[in-house]
Amino acid sequence: MLLPLLLVGTTLWLNSNRAGFLTISLVPFLLGSAGKYSALQLITGMSARRLNLFHRFLGYCMVTLATVHMACMLYQWAKFPKFLATYLTTTKVQHGLAGYACLCLVVLGSLYPVRVYKYEFFLGSHLLAFGFIGSISVHTPYAMRYFLTGILCYVLNLLACYFVQNRMAHMHVFALPDATRLRIRLASPLNHHPGQHVYLCIPKISWFQWHPFTITNVAQSDKDTKLEVYATVRGNFTRQLHQAAVSMDKKAANDSDEWEVMVMGPCGRHTSATDPETMLQQQRTIVIASAGAGVTWGMQMLRQLATSLLYKQRDQPVFTKNIYFCWTVRRAEDFCWFRQELAEYAAEFDTAHQADALFPKLHVALHYTGDPASLSLETPDEPVDELDESLPKSGLLSEKRRDITPLPIQQCRFNPTDYMCHASSTSSLGIFVCGPPPFNRVFKNGVAALDHTKSCQVTLICEDFD
Known part of the structure; x- marks a missing residue:
């Protein structure tokens, strides 16, 4: 919408005020989409991540429009040096330049490296938004109606954050x-x-x-x-x-x-494809692949499947035959987060499969790509406290400290194509991936490379833990 509003029916290098007005008109939308949890999220049901992408996009649009407004003005004034020198000393122009500088600093402080590694600086740079509001309020009298609306939206976001959720x-x-x-x-x-x-x-x-x-x-x-x-x-x-x-x-x-x-x-959104009952009724083979900290998403899915299979009375047969849980890390000592629990699950599933041949098999693969010397480190015991009730205590899992054979760890890179062979016209495959974007991209490329002439039944869901 911004492009036709900016370009149709105007000559920017003669009068760039339209770009300036579009800049301040975006403020209510920018502040309305700000915050971890907002009133807009309550109304629309959009996830905080999608709203944050919208918020950042609006910020880049504001900087672009403000740059067009300022650059076109300076281009015209540069033809008259004396007029330019005089005009730069006026309060209106000085406050406009100050507001533009504050806006640029906010954008620079919100770039990915700053946002991730210097979060305090990221928050501090956003306080310069008040400098932008104050400067532009003096620069043009038309700005306050947009700024007051934006501040009202931001206050509603704060109320939704602290009193609703x-x-x-x-x-x-x-x-x-x-x-x-x-x-x-x-x-x-x-x-x-x-x-x-x-x-x-x-x-x-x-x-x-x-x-x-x-x-x-x-x-x-x-x-x-x-x-x-x-x-x-x-x-x-x-x-x-x-x-x-x-x-x-x-x-x-x-x-x-x-x-x-x-x-x-x-x-975050909840899709029916990640519901354990849906997975067990539709997917012949389930692949849960995680990289690094993305295992938290994969572990919850495995716990949901285990709870549904092992601890609930089932009225319908299970369509799933194999469940593959794959986890790759750089440091082998990170496996201690869930290695004991995964070993317990593997033993529990093996016991159930021996009693019932139709019960799904669980295959756990642990990969690491770091220093081999890290394998010699002693794995610390998992802490146990009275809140450790994420799983029902029955069967093997009730004996928390029972001696269970540790799962093997492989020093090699995880190869997603090893699991693509399970897709065919007669066997459905569900792939659930959580990791950094490069890790997820490998799965997306692998699924895209499958021979779709065979009508492969593949469900791929990727989550970026970043």
Whole structure:
């Protein structure tokens, strides 16, 4: 819409005010899509990630329009040097240049490297948006109607964030290699589905930072008030969280040591394709592939499938014959997050398959691409506390410390094409992938390369854990 509004019926190099007015007209939409959880998300049902992409796109559009407005003006004034020198000393022009500078600094501070590795600077640079609003309010009297509307939208977002989806809770933290396990107990149930995530604000680390984490536990009932998430060390916030958890472990903290946490969510769309019952009824072969921290998404799917198969009374037969769980990491010690639990699942599925030949088989493949010396490191025991109730305690899983043969670990790169052979005209294949974009792209290319003349029945769902 912006292109025809900008270009049709006007000559920008003679009068570029239209570009300036379009710039300020985007402010309500920009502020209305800001925030981790917004009123717009409540109304439209869009995920926070999609709204954030829309928010960033509007920001780039504003900078582009403001640049066109300023560049065309300067182009005309440059033909008259004395007029340009005089006009640059006026309050109107100086405030316009100041507002443009603030807008550019906000965009530079929101680039991917800054946003990921210097989150505090990213937040601080966004405060310059108030400098933009103040400067442009003086630059043109027509701006205030748009700015007041945008501020109203942002206030509604804050109210939606803190009073609609926000809830207080307590949590226990456990330090793992390069990650922190968070066990959260809520005051009221939180209805969530596979693939959804929550935003957490931990006052002990920061009062102002909200970060998304995938929910890994399975809701056992409508009254379940427990959550489990894993925070991988990637930025300053997760690094401080991990250091605080390590300090607690060194102090031999007891179970009464709890942190206060604010939980917002659940966020993210729920599709029927990731429903465990749908997967077991439609997919002959299920492939759950994860890379690095993307295993949190894959583990929740495996837990959902295991709960549906092992601990519930089934009225319908299971169409699935094989379940492949694949996890690849750079550091072998990261396997300690779920290696014990995966070994328990493998033993449980083997026992069930021996009793019933129609029961699906579970194949677990662990790959790592890092230093072979990391395999010699002693794998730390998984922490256990009273909140460890993500799975029903029955059968093999009720004996948490039973001696189970550890799963083998392969030092090789994961090859997605090994699982494409399961797709055929008579056998459906469901592939559920979570990892960084390059990892997901390999699966997308592999599915696209399949011979579709055979009417291959393939369902591919990719999630980017970034």
